[in-house]
Amino acid sequence: xxxxVPTGGPASALAASVRAGERSAVEVVExxxxxxxAGDGELHSFLTVTADAxxxxxxxxxxxxxAGIDPGPLAGVPVALxxxxxxxxxxxxxxxxxxxxxxxxxxxxxxxxxxxxxxVVVGKTNxxxxxxxxxxxxxxxxxxRNPHDPSRVPGGSSGGSAAAVAAGxxxxxxxxxxxxxxxxxxxxxxxxxxxPTYGTVSRYGLIAFASSLDQIGPFATTxxxxxxxxxxxxxxxxADSTSLASPPPRASAAVQRGVDGLRIGLVSELAAAEGLxxxxxxxxxxxxxxxxxxxxxxxxxxxxxxxxxxxxxxxxAPAEASSNLARxxxxxxxxxxxxxxxxxxxxxxxxxxxxxxxxxxxxxGTYALSAGYYDAYYAKAQKVRTLLxxxxxxxxxxxxxxxxxxxxxxxxxxxxxxxxxxAMYLNDVCxxxxxxxxxxxxxxxxxxxxxxxxxxxxxxxxxxxxxxxxQVAAALEAAAVEVAAR
Amino acid sequence: xxxxxxxxxxxxxxxxxxxxxxFCSCPNRFGGEPNTHVCPVCLGLxxxxxxxxxxxxxxxxxxxxxxxxxxxxxxFHRKNYFYPDMPKDYQISQYDLPIDADGWLELPSGKRVGxxxxxxxxxxxxxxxxxxxxxxxDADHSLVDFNRAGVPLVEIVSRPDLRSAEEARSYVEELRGxxxxxxxxxxxxxxxxxxxxxxxxxxxxxxxxxxxxxxxKNMNSLRSLGRAxxxxxxxxVRLIEEGGTVTQETRHxxxxxxxxxxxxxxxxxxxxxxxxxxxxxxxxxxxxxxxxVRAALPPMPADRRRTVAAAAGMEPGSDAVVTVVRLxxxxxxxxxxxxxxxxNLAVRRLANEVAADSGSVGNLEVGSWVALLAMESEGKLTTxxxxxxxxxxxxxGGDPAEIAAAHGFEALDExxxxxxxxxxxxxxxxAWARYLAGEDKLQGLFIGRLKAATGGKADLAAASGLLxxxxxxxxx
Ligand SMILES: [Zn+2]
Numbered sequence: 001x002x003x004x005v006p007t008g009g010p011a012s013a014l015a016a017s018v019r020a021g022e023r024s025a026v027e028v029v030e031x032x033x034x035x036x037x038a039g040d041g042e043l044h045s046f047l048t049v050t051a052d053a054x055x056x057x058x059x060x061x062x063x064x065x066x067a068g069i070d071p072g073p074l075a076g077v078p079v080a081l082x083x084x085x086x087x088x089x090x091x092x093x094x095x096x097x098x099x100x101x102x103x104x105x106x107x108x109x110x111x112x113x114x115x116x117x118x119x120v121v122v123g124k125t126n127x128x129x130x131x132x133x134x135x136x137x138x139x140x141x142x143x144x145r146n147p148h149d150p151s152r153v154p155g156g157s158s159g160g161s162a163a164a165v166a167a168g169x170x171x172x173x174x175x176x177x178x179x180x181x182x183x184x185x186x187x188x189x190x191x192x193x194x195x196p197t198y199g200t201v202s203r204y205g206l207i208a209f210a211s212s213l214d215q216i217g218p219f220a221t222t223x224x225x226x227x228x229x230x231x232x233x234x235x236x237x238x239a240d241s242t243s244l245a246s247p248p249p250r251a252s253a254a255v256q257r258g259v260d261g262l263r264i265g266l267v268s269e270l271a272a273a274e275g276l277x278x279x280x281x282x283x284x285x286x287x288x289x290x291x292x293x294x295x296x297x298x299x300x301x302x303x304x305x306x307x308x309x310x311x312x313x314x315x316x317a318p319a320e321a322s323s324n325l326a327r328x329x330x331x332x333x334x335x336x337x338x339x340x341x342x343x344x345x346x347x348x349x350x351x352x353x354x355x356x357x358x359x360x361x362x363x364x365g366t367y368a369l370s371a372g373y374y375d376a377y378y379a380k381a382q383k384v385r386t387l388l389x390x391x392x393x394x395x396x397x398x399x400x401x402x403x404x405x406x407x408x409x410x411x412x413x414x415x416x417x418x419x420x421x422x423a424m425y426l427n428d429v430c431x432x433x434x435x436x437x438x439x440x441x442x443x444x445x446x447x448x449x450x451x452x453x454x455x456x457x458x459x460x461x462x463x464x465x466x467x468x469x470x471q472v473a474a475a476l477e478a479a480a481v482e483v484a485a486r
Numbered sequence: 487x488x489x490x491x492x493x494x495x496x497x498x499x500x501x502x503x504x505x506x507x508x509f510c511s512c513p514n515r516f517g518g519e520p521n522t523h524v525c526p527v528c529l530g531l532x533x534x535x536x537x538x539x540x541x542x543x544x545x546x547x548x549x550x551x552x553x554x555x556x557x558x559x560x561x562f563h564r565k566n567y568f569y570p571d572m573p574k575d576y577q578i579s580q581y582d583l584p585i586d587a588d589g590w591l592e593l594p595s596g597k598r599v600g601x602x603x604x605x606x607x608x609x610x611x612x613x614x615x616x617x618x619x620x621x622x623x624d625a626d627h628s629l630v631d632f633n634r635a636g637v638p639l640v641e642i643v644s645r646p647d648l649r650s651a652e653e654a655r656s657y658v659e660e661l662r663g664x665x666x667x668x669x670x671x672x673x674x675x676x677x678x679x680x681x682x683x684x685x686x687x688x689x690x691x692x693x694x695x696x697x698x699x700x701x702x703k704n705m706n707s708l709r710s711l712g713r714a715x716x717x718x719x720x721x722x723v724r725l726i727e728e729g730g731t732v733t734q735e736t737r738h739x740x741x742x743x744x745x746x747x748x749x750x751x752x753x754x755x756x757x758x759x760x761x762x763x764x765x766x767x768x769x770x771x772x773x774x775x776x777x778x779v780r781a782a783l784p785p786m787p788a789d790r791r792r793t794v795a796a797a798a799g800m801e802p803g804s805d806a807v808v809t810v811v812r813l814x815x816x817x818x819x820x821x822x823x824x825x826x827x828x829x830n831l832a833v834r835r836l837a838n839e840v841a842a843d844s845g846s847v848g849n850l851e852v853g854s855w856v857a858l859l860a861m862e863s864e865g866k867l868t869t870x871x872x873x874x875x876x877x878x879x880x881x882x883g884g885d886p887a888e889i890a891a892a893h894g895f896e897a898l899d900e901x902x903x904x905x906x907x908x909x910x911x912x913x914x915x916x917a918w919a920r921y922l923a924g925e926d927k928l929q930g931l932f933i934g935r936l937k938a939a940t941g942g943k944a945d946l947a948a949a950s951g952l953l954x955x956x957x958x959x960x961x962x
Binding site: 207208240320378 | 529573
């Protein structure tokens with residue numbers, strides 16, 4: 001059943017031609033910088049374009065090739081970085097006023113790994129402030145627009161990275177996913193986005209939102225390119241105590257295996273989630289049928305605790321965020337608004353530096369951790385998490401992988417949900433369970449809604465199940481091409 | 487005051503002597519130009535993550551073992567509060583699962599003081615408040631030095647088992663001895679590497695329940711700990727006797743004014759919003775590893791006191807034994823004992839002459855020391871002469887026999903001493919008769935005259951023995 005499964009993708013093709021000396025990395029990067037210059041005025045996917053640094057690293061890649069040294073698996077491939085990844089000497093804002101002008105003195109581990117694989121960073125992409133949001137509208141520096149329809153959002157919080165890949169500004173991008181922040185914008189922008197097993201990719205240098213849920217993940221236009229990028233950024237890092245001792249097996253080896261004989265479950269609770277667009281439900285069902293047609297054993301499966309995921313997430317994530325964001329106090333770096341005493345300085349700085357969504361979550365989280373409320377909120381949410389892991393474990397005793405919708409609908413118009421935080425939070429209902437469980441999940445484009453906007457279907461796998469996840473994702477990708485051609 | 491009992495529990499913060507800080511590879515060194523021992527991690531820069539220093543864990547385990555604690559699986563929590571010298575505005579600490587739990591420490595008096603827990607945490611930076619009263623709220627501006635931020639600390643919490651300022655001091659002194667012996671801290675209170683907070687309450691003597699306690703902070707020496715506890719207990723008694731009640735609060739000890747003043751009440755206490763630190767994993771000590779830590783521990787002060795006391799035939803809690811062990815001079819007792827010298831004499835000399843000049847003990851070679859003891863117990867030197875020789879050995883080292891010779895300290899031989907005594911006796915037959923009749927106090931008179939007659943060379947112990955022998959021979 002491997003016929004028809006696409007292999008490679010634009011990133012691997014570029015790297016191959018650069019490594020072979022057929023194309024120069026400088027030419028590749030100039031081409032992409034030109035696309036950014038032409039198109040990003042409207043989309044605003046980048047907060048900073050690092051054109052000069054990109055030209056320098058591309059020239060280095062070309063020198064290496066000329067000297068007979070292999071620059072690595074991503075030789076000369078332009079990559080866009082979400083602006084919550086620290087880059088030495090390059091502005092890193094996390095989409096917040098409070099970090100405007102701050103220059104990190106160090107590179108995130110992911111950034112170092114990309115550089116040693118020969119990738120060329122072209123810029124830092126827009127995001128919801130501190131990655132808190134599902135539309136990129138809470139960025140302090142203005143929203144990003146969806147390349148498929150600029151009146152609509154790209155999703156979030158990694159909306160800039162998703163839009164940059166969808167618009168062809170870079171074949172690859174890095175995002176971070178705390179409750180769906182890679183997968184949901186990938187779905188809304190019609191690209192592939194994955195959240196690996198917690199601990200697969202080092203968080204060192206990722207500006208924390210909710211430390212026990214945050215995980216860095218790849219964006220690409222194909223499943224195969226996403227696997228290639230994950231293989232480069234995954235691996236143990238002694239600087240991150242939660243980094244796994246051994247990384248999952250190479251993801252890119254799995255994409256051509258097909259799904260013949262695999263047991264795949266469709267998660268009932270997520271396939272029928274509250275507020276799901278019927279078009280999304282229809283595409284998810286078609287995806288299931290396509291996998292069955294490709295040889296998989298397909299059945300519905302119940303993961304009962306999945307319905308409590310959203311509630312648990314909106315206690316745990318804000319609780320951790322309230323602590324992680326305490327350091328933005330005006331004392332050492334970033335914004336400072338002077339006050340008559342230290343307390344007033346704290347209040348003025350944080351009032352001016354944080355936007356409303358960040359303030360809302362800091363307040364929620366502070367409340368959830370307060371004396372007298374801890375057991376009722378934070379501790380109970382952690383119990384839900386344990387239950388959810390148990391339910392997933394039960395499902396994975398019967399199934400190799402699970403599928404579910406990625407987002408409840410397609411890209412929505414800018415401003416349509418900003419006044420209703422709960423409606424916005426519901427965007428993550430299908431993606432959150434994987435973060436709470438620490439499991440990998442990937443969103444693959446699968447068909448469109450009534451307006452012709454892209455939709456995504458998710459593949460979920462058990463911890464360290466990246467191989468089977470990419471295997472199923474590649475089959476879905478192939479099926480999507482066939483469905484579209486019908 | 488006599489009808490009241492003081493109840494004290496102590497919280498001691500100890501800076502661990504590790505090469506690097508608790509969660510990063512910056513040097514753990516006292517002093518240095520401000521903000522030179524810093525990196526993204528100990529500055530709490532966005533995106534940085536902590537990695538636990540395994541030496542700090544080893545030191546904390548050693549403390550637990552030395553304090554007879556259960557060394558257990560532990561996790562870290564975040565203690566959240568805003569303070570400018572705390573880079574992340576939370577402190578990584580341990581909360582309900584500390585590394586060490588339920589131990590005890592034995593005071594020289596033999597009393598066992600319960601140890602509730604000992605846990606790992608990171609230190610903060612240091613603020614200097616410029617202008618105003620030197621306190622944060624009225625300063626013109628403040629300067630922060632983060633060199634100390636992230637230095638590993640262990641906080642050791644005693645049970646409320648101490649009953650006086652004297653016992654509190656004894657506890658801290660004993661704890662310091664244990665920490666120094668275990669090699670985990672330099673124990674310097676004045677440099678802040680040991681910081682003590684005291685929970686003090688009072689209750690009617692004989693009462694079984696605890697009074698309301700106040701936590702006293704800012705005592706930077708043993709002396710100020712004793713003064714602060716005494717002052718605070720007296721303040722609480724006065725308050726209650728005047729019809730008032732003690733309110734639970736944190737109080738600041740002012741060394742110059744010699745009094746405590748209120749810092750913050752229970753109502754103003756922070757809600758630290760503790761929750762498990764998601765950036766770190768649990769510390770689960772392997773039993774085999776723990777055994778190697780235990781095996782590497784040298785004998786602790788209480789055991790050493792027992793060893794010294796047994797050699798010298800003294801009580802382990804006697805001042806001389808306590809002093810010898812506190813100053814780490816027990817090696818000299820062991821040297822004396824194994825050389826067959828008088829260990830009791832050794833302890834007395836060490837606790838007095840050597841202790842008085844303990845900074846010079848490096849000059850005192852074991853061979854010279856044992857030789858000197860032998861000369862004294864064999865009567866070759868008088869007590870006074872031996873003290874003089876010991877002082878010179880401490881000052882500059884050397885050979886005790888040569889030093890004695892240079893001073894002309896040849897103790898008189900038995901015959902010369904006997905002849906001199908006979909002369910003293912025959913010079914005052916009236917006094918001799920009274921002495922024979924039982925007037926014991928006249929012994930001093932004869933010894934004094936003998937000392938004068940021999941120019942101080944008479945060995946006083948030998949002389950008194952001789953005098954008693956003469957009396958026995960003269961009596962019917
Ligand atoms: Zn450091």
